[in-house]
Amino acid sequence: MRIVTGGEMQNADQYTMDHIGLDGRILMENAGRAAALRLMEDYAGRKFTVLVGSGNNGGDGFVISRTLLEAGFEVTVCIIPGEDRFSGDSEYHKTILEKSGFGWKRYDREDLEKADIIVDAMLGTGLYGEIREPYLTVIRDVTDSGKRVVSIDLPSGVPAAEETVPESALRADHTIILQQPKLSFYLYPARDYYGDSEVLQIGIPKRAIDEVAHSHRFEWTLADTGKHWLKRSASSHKGSHGKVGLIAGNDMMPGAAVMSAGAAVKSGAGLTMVNTVKSAVPVIASRLPEATFYDRDQSLEGFYKGKDAVAVGPGIGTGSDSREMVVDLVDNFDGPLLIDADGLNQFGDILPLVRNRKAPTVITPHPGEMAKLIDSTPAKVNGARFETAEKYARNNGIYVVLKGPYTIVATPDGRTFVNITGNSGLAKGGTGDALTGIILSFLAHYDDVQTAVSSAVFMHGHTADHLLERGIAASSMTASGIIDYMETAFNILDNMQGR
Ligand SMILES: NC(=O)C1=CN([C@@H]2O[C@H](COP(=O)(O)OP(=O)(O)OC[C@H]3O[C@@H](n4cnc5c(N)ncnc54)[C@H](OP(=O)(O)O)[C@@H]3O)[C@@H](O)[C@H]2O)[C@@H](O)CC1
Ligand SMILES: [K+]
Incomplete structure (x- = not known):
């Protein structure tokens, strides 16, 4: 609409x-x-x-x-x-x-x-x-x-x-x-x-x-999500559902990798490979046996090669090594790239490289991160959410997911899609990491980037709304709870009639 x-x-x-x-x-x-x-x-x-x-x-x-x-x-x-x-x-x-x-x-x-x-x-x-x-x-x-x-x-x-x-x-x-x-x-x-x-x-x-x-501003609705929903066919195999690469977590923040990788696995990624520090692997693996791992000390090229989509950022820290990885990906990875959280640190400095990318780039800032990107304040960003996201997306040729109530997805070609799902239970640590995982998985599934991103944002909020309906208080909602419940919320889309 x-x-x-x-x-x-x-x-x-x-x-x-x-x-x-x-x-x-x-x-x-x-x-x-x-x-x-x-x-x-x-x-x-x-x-x-x-x-x-x-x-x-x-x-x-x-x-x-x-x-x-x-x-x-x-x-x-x-x-x-x-x-x-x-x-x-x-x-x-x-x-x-x-x-x-x-x-x-x-x-x-x-x-x-x-x-x-x-x-x-x-x-x-x-x-x-x-x-x-x-x-x-x-x-x-x-x-x-x-x-x-x-x-x-x-x-x-x-x-x-x-x-x-x-x-x-x-x-x-x-x-x-x-x-x-x-x-x-x-x-x-x-x-x-x-x-x-x-x-x-x-x-x-x-x-x-x-x-x-x-x-060119639109609401992205259940009907829109349903219309484009990709159902798995009985004959598919793990390779046909996308090989995704996720660079997340460090020794102090393995949880961010657990959340984002867990959400990627649960939202249909065929193969989820997590690039993380060695010390974090046992923690992540114990929570997520479905993921495979890649040692962050090894060459980055070996990691992103052959991946259908890559995400970088949750819990990687803001050190120079994080920045180097982002620069390398922006410059050399030729598939859809999602940059989130710590990956956005100093992102403004590498915009010329980003603008040169042929493959799509998606960023998922919350208002605080967006403010840092444009040298502003969160209050100013929230006072002009549409203008800010739209301008940044157009000027830099990227997809901007400006988080918050009514998350905005602004496309490089000047369209904007507003998400209508979600509740205050999402205003918590870890939920952003879960969103990154869902977007990553959808980027590997869908041909159209905007459809992938908007549908992922929709499903993230939709799952949280289902939890609320089931009597889970917004104050007690957790990212893990949302990820656990995704199988039920997604099933509703699988079974939606008349798509
Ligand atoms: N045929 C159609 O177009 C249809 C339109 N439709 C309906 O029309 C609405 C739009 O109508 P609209 O354009 O007449 O404006 P509207 O909101 O009624 O206000 C204008 C009046 O407000 C006044 N005013 C303005 N600012 C003010 C202020 N700060 N403080 C105080 N006063 C202020 C201004 O006064 P003045 O300029 O004289 O000072 C003027 O008299 C739309 O929302 C929908 O409901 C539907 O019926 C479908 C068909
Ligand atoms: K009125």
Whole structure:
């Protein structure tokens, strides 16, 4: 599913009207009707106060009010600006409401008290600048009322794009997003303002969105993962499922190798060879008899030769030998290369070499590592996650997996895929190592790198979500637990119908 900015959504509305010929008034009817039907379903028998702003978001509010009133609901329709401020499609639907025999009134604080549910149709994608009066006061009143708030399209005052969220924006309990998810949905703190959310279609043709959305951002869903899922055939042998090489662990951090190699084995790699220090081998081998080992003191070429994909980084330490290995791989390994964790130390210095690679390069930084790469701070990276990942991927011709809630996969050709699985149980040591193992295994399986990486990120989060559903507390979730449970979570994809 495409993710859009407010500007792109407005351009898609305009394209639909100008080039497809579907009238904006019909789109508004569709939007208001879809939202009202959802409200009726969720809040049967409840009383509503609908807060109507001066733009088209307010126009949706007029349609919602009329639809609820026609269905017999008790609704107070409150306009926030003066009556003379309505125009265009919104004025049209205000007139339809009136001619249908229903009234509206100027907003009064007491109107909030009458309601069980407040419907926020004040500000949507047309927001610009700081929140101004009278909206500022109304938002404060709504917050103070403690009533349940359902926002239409966006919680009023929350920007659709990757921008700072004003403190005074409205915190919704539920947001009915119209047509396409907006970018801010995938960013914190904006995400917290949306509450529970869903996307309802309002009839804007896909063609209109594809024509105007130049940002090429998408959600990567279960359906996407399922569609590309590679099922093992009965006649396959270990060689046909990919030979992967993993450079991980040292004498102080054998666990990182256990996690990443364990995840590679469990996610289908045919042969997993771990390049590590001799002293770590017994520890790793005792946990993972399926892996084979390669002594780190031997030539690196002997290790990567013949591998379908190689990953480097988890627990290798930040010494000069680590850096030498990364440089050697970047320069000489001719397959997909994943660089993670300690492998990313001083990665910025070798970018000219990276840009010269013919085979794909994938990096998996968390915001702290990303900040180091671009000489910034984690806060700044998180304040511009999309921009940062996309720019770095494009400028350097690599795949950037920027970890965090809603992990972003940015491709060298300017596309972005947002992961929607996972939970706070993943915010722990070891889970990144597990992700590296899954990506590595998928890189060896799939022809398309983006599909491999996005599907791996999806399955990592999907497995953690299954654990949560099975009653494992997020605080008690471990990387080992996730790896152990992968066989069950993966089985669901193996058995998915209709792929
Ligand atoms: N046909 C369509 O296009 C369809 C559109 N749809 C719906 O329309 C929404 C977009 O509508 P939109 O573009 O009219 O903008 P919208 O969010 O209502 O706000 C504009 C108003 O807000 C005001 N305002 C702005 N910033 C402000 C601030 N900081 N503080 C205070 N006020 C501020 C601004 O005021 P002014 O410029 O006069 O100061 C203006 O009056 C979209 O989210 C979806 O819900 C659907 O129905 C489908 C069909
Ligand atoms: K709104």
